[in-house]
Amino acid sequence: MSISSADVDKIAKLAKLDLSEDEREKFSSQLSDIVSYMEKLNRLDTKDVEPLAHVNDLMNVSREDKSRPSMEKEDVFKNSPQNDNEFFLVPKVLKT
């Protein structure tokens, strides 16, 4: 399977990455190699094999629904790039 520059652009857009011209070229050839290697899985007969998402047979682990202290607001905002001590400030979402 070969991954074209157009494919790379599409994936980059989905992944919210801006790639440089260099990266686009490099990724196109490297991802093609890696994906071709992965295609060896096609040799496997998996007709009646149930997919395994998780090794432990856990289902819906729940805990008691009781209130407990949460983090201090000050701690929550300490790492934020921009805030007004009440909210995280982000760039405009809606176009005017």
Next chain:
Amino acid sequence: MENYEQFLEKVEDALTLADKKKDLNIFLSLEEEKIRSSAKKIADEMKTGNAGILAGKTVAIKDAIITKGTITTSGSQILKDFVPPYDATVVERLISNGALLFGKTNMDEFAMGSSNENSSFGPVKNPVNPEYVPGGSSGGSASAVAAGIVDMALGSDTGGSIRLPAAFCGVVGMKPTYGRVSRYGLIAFASSLDQIGPIAGNVSDAALLLKAIAGHDESDSTSSTAEVPDYPNLLESDVKGLKIGLPKEYYGEGCDKEILDRVNDLIESLRSKGAELIEVSLPHTEYSIATYYIIATAEASSNLERYDGMRYGFRGEGSELSEVYSSSRSKGFGEEVKRRIMLGTYVLSAGYYDAYYKKAQQARRLIRDDFLTAFKEVDLILAPTSPTTAFKFGDKMDDPLAMYLVDVYTTSLNLAGLPGISVPVGNSSEGLPIGVQLIGKPFEETELLQAAARVEELVSS
């Protein structure tokens, strides 16, 4: 001299040694004053006899594990100023057991790498020979132990990231069963594969560290409620009658002859002590790397969506939201992380999901079933940890696929959720360490550590 005085002296010596070995680039942060004041507190507890099981031990922490008030980067520019507001569960447990936290260790960015060359802060150099890589991604943790700076270290292992650097640096490294140790506060790479584990200079210290960190945690719903055995006091055992499986797929071409020679020497010693060596087959081994890199990158692309420059981490420029997302991620992530996000996004994208992701999950079951079948016949499995010894910087950086293949003997365990431990078995003619890997049944870390202790004795005798 009293033991607490010896401890304080050891801490000073360790700080001096860390400074002397600065060129190895092991630590991303080392807060000397904080270490000294914690050491004094622990020494006081030792004096009054109130000390925990790790009192007197120094423990370095991989920078993928968050520490309250101490910068934690996961080796990435995108988190270069991130100060966690709470401790990971394993860190809380270290502190409550009396361990002295000794620095945050360098690593491949977001634990993605096998050589440590993907760190945003420059690679760690192998303390055995600084021209060589220490292995990855927990290269800083393995090196901190190998250089003699700390007694033990915590690493994390998604596809071999504890065992590989342990083998390359000549120390003991263990990936516990998936669920044995809480992942709460471990910066996520691939959540169904990630597991925190101990790295130490010997098996007994690894057992002690595992005991301190293992056990159920309400904050990690995938952590097991299985009881934690007293590992360090259960290390006695007899190899006589022990059934050890040798998977033929791990001993074929592609493995350095010197590594096979060392492992075969060990096999002969085990046989002479009465162990029963049995050839087994893990027929889907050749599919493990392809399976692993589909599942790991798919999970990573989803986990790393959180780095968008909004609530924490680096924020890039841009006049509207989506532009800021893209510029934050493009400037914040390094090349390998971008490559894996791209790969994961691709295998999960519309039209490809069944062909790649679902197929890989099916292969994952076949790989796990191989092990479970083999374990009907044998108590544990023994194989090389890696097909090569440490390589030189730059050797595999131009070819990501060649780098991925370094993990050929380690990734299957993560896919199957099994525990594995790498133990040093001598050096190559170039003086580079060689590791052997023991693989155990789920939650049978005790048996695994016992066997590892016997291997350690046989190698040193």
